[in-house]
Amino acid sequence: MADVASLGLYGLGTMGSALALNILDNGFALHVANRTPEVTERFRAEAGPLGAGLRVHDSLEAMAREMPAPRAIILMVPAGAPVDDAIERLCDALEAGDTIIDAGNTDFHDTRRRTAMVEARGLTFIGMGVSGGEEGARYGPSIMVGGTPAAYGKIKPVITAIAAKFEGEACADHLGPDGAGHFVKTVHNGIEYADMQMLAEAYGLMRYGGGMTPAEIGARFEAWDQGALKSYLVEISGKVLQAVDRETGHPAVDVILDSAGQKGTGRWTVIEALKMGQSASAIEAAVGARGWSSEKEARVAGEEILGTRRGAVEIAAETYEQALLAARIIAYAQGFRILGAASEEYDWALDFARIAEIWRAGCIIRSALLDDISEAFRGEMPQGALIFAPAFAARLRESLPALRAVVAAAVQAGHPVPAFSAALAWIDTMAQARGTTDLIQAQRDFFGRHGFVRLGGDAGSHGPWWE
Numbered sequence: 046m047a048d049v050a051s052l053g054l055y056g057l058g059t060m061g062s063a064l065a066l067n068i069l070d071n072g073f074a075l076h077v078a079n080r081t082p083e084v085t086e087r088f089r090a091e092a093g094p095l096g097a098g099l100r101v102h103d104s105l106e107a108m109a110r111e112m113p114a115p116r117a118i119i120l121m122v123p124a125g126a127p128v129d130d131a132i133e134r135l136c137d138a139l140e141a142g143d144t145i146i147d148a149g150n151t152d153f154h155d156t157r158r159r160t161a162m163v164e165a166r167g168l169t170f171i172g173m174g175v176s177g178g179e180e181g182a183r184y185g186p187s188i189m190v191g192g193t194p195a196a197y198g199k200i201k202p203v204i205t206a207i208a209a210k211f212e213g214e215a216c217a218d219h220l221g222p223d224g225a226g227h228f229v230k231t232v233h234n235g236i237e238y239a240d241m242q243m244l245a246e247a248y249g250l251m252r253y254g255g256g257m258t259p260a261e262i263g264a265r266f267e268a269w270d271q272g273a274l275k276s277y278l279v280e281i282s283g284k285v286l287q288a289v290d291r292e293t294g295h296p297a298v299d300v301i302l303d304s305a306g307q308k309g310t311g312r313w314t315v316i317e318a319l320k321m322g323q324s325a326s327a328i329e330a331a332v333g334a335r336g337w338s339s340e341k342e343a344r345v346a347g348e349e350i351l352g353t354r355r356g357a358v359e360i361a362a363e364t365y366e367q368a369l370l371a372a373r374i375i376a377y378a379q380g381f382r383i384l385g386a387a388s389e390e391y392d393w394a395l396d397f398a399r400i401a402e403i404w405r406a407g408c409i410i411r412s413a414l415l416d417d418i419s420e421a422f423r424g425e426m427p428q429g430a431l432i433f434a435p436a437f438a439a440r441l442r443e444s445l446p447a448l449r450a451v452v453a454a455a456v457q458a459g460h461p462v463p464a465f466s467a468a469l470a471w472i473d474t475m476a477q478a479r480g481t482t483d484l485i486q487a488q489r490d491f492f493g494r495h496g497f498v499r500l501g502g503d504a505g506s507h508g509p510w511w512e
């Protein structure tokens with residue numbers, strides 16, 4: 046097994062147990078431990094015949110002690126304090142040459158801090174983003190690795206074996222140092238938020254504006270999954286909308302409280318974007334929409350107090366499909382802009398084409414577009430912007446009228462479409478050579494003497510209001 050003699054995994058929850066079965070399925074021997082030791086016994090039973098290569102241990106320390114060196118231990122526990130705690134305990138139990146791999150959804154700042162701390166103690170640290178949910182973890186996730194190339198070299202055979210495959214090629218790679226893997230995973234999740242929100246907005250319009258049933262909308266999603274929108278999220282949306290609740294016989298979506306959860310990766314994407322002077326409007330809108338959705342009681346009151354009623358909309362199926370395509374391109378493009386800004390800020394030299402490639406299978410945002418995105422990044426790209434790459438600019442020119450029609454109809458009839466409209470606002474801004482921030486600059490100069498760049502003249506100019 047490359048440069049490690051033994052592999053361990055700590056944290057046998059949803060993701061950890063699925064990943065462990067995947068590792069065993071690929072013929073690697075594996076040591077496991079869990080905070081609650083009974084869970085390891087349950088896991089041994091679950092592993093069945095795969096358990097031949099499995100060693101279970103009562104605690105993290107016992108596992109570390111009994112594993113032959115050099116060891117590599119994967120942590121699959123909730124991000125934050127549990128990871129710090131496990132690392133602290135492992136730093137005491139491990140020795141030089143051993144590797145700790147945090148495979149949870151960790152904030153990349155924590156990964157940078159931990160990498161420095163762990164490596165100062167003579168151990169190796171890897172921050173690894175894993176996408177694909179439980180099924181991905183079991184049968185092949187997309188894996189984004191951050192750390193030194195040498196550290197990745199130690200575990201590469203395992204990682205490439207357990208990763209999803211796209212046309213036979215592993216959807217896993219080393220993307221950069223320390224926090225790079227976790228950052229790319231964070232932005233992946235940000236794009237996921239935007240894409241999910243846009244699909245939900247289209248569903249809302251078809252249902253509450255178009256009078257369609259969930260099953261009819263589901264069938265539409267199913268059909269779209271055969272075309273340009275082909276993707277995991279469209280596929281599962283089609284299935285979900287056609288599912289029926291066993292207890293009530295109603296559409297399954299109708300028995301679900303319309304209040305979305307979030308664990309932080311979408312928010313982190315937006316926070317990091319803003320810190321770098323960027324804005325990912327579609328992702329921001331999606332994070333905001335989840336936040337608003339959780340104010341259920343206020344929304345119930347709002348329906349009464351404000352009295353706005355959603356009206357009918359008439360939008361053709363093809364228009365929705367084109368609008369979703371335009372919006373999806375914009376969400377990906379905004380995600381890659383954030384990756385570009387971070388790559389410069391942290392000197393990561395991220396390979397955007399490669400990132401698109403490893404998202405082509407296994408992960409939640411896998412879609413037919415990603416192959417074209419990787420090709421676009423390898424080809425001509427004016428201003429380094431995906432929206433200007435010839436193939437994408439052509440697709441946007443074709444599909445933007447549909448996005449505009451959908452946003453206009455929704456706004457007119459009182460349907461909230463925050464992600465669609467935020468995506469459109471950004472692209473419209475990027476399509477104007479002359480914008481309106483001349484007035485902003487004038488205002489800033491007026492009240493704060495901030496100065497402005499005079500066209501064809503100097504920076505630091507002031508307006509006549511100061512004469």
Ligand SMILES: NC(=O)c1ccc[n+]([C@@H]2O[C@H](COP(=O)([O-])OP(=O)(O)OC[C@H]3O[C@@H](n4cnc5c(N)ncnc54)[C@H](OP(=O)(O)O)[C@@H]3O)[C@@H](O)[C@H]2O)c1
Binds near residue numbers: 308
């Ligand atoms: N679920 C997904 O779709 C998904 C996808 C990608 C990434 N992730 C990330 O993967 C990581 C694990 O998620 P999960 O969905 O597998 O979580 P989970 O099902 O809740 O499992 C959590 C695991 O961590 C252990 N644990 C919890 N608190 C602990 C603590 N303070 N100290 C030590 N161990 C502790 C639990 O042990 P006990 O048995 O003792 O409770 C359990 O084994 C998270 O960072 C998550 O964000 C999840």
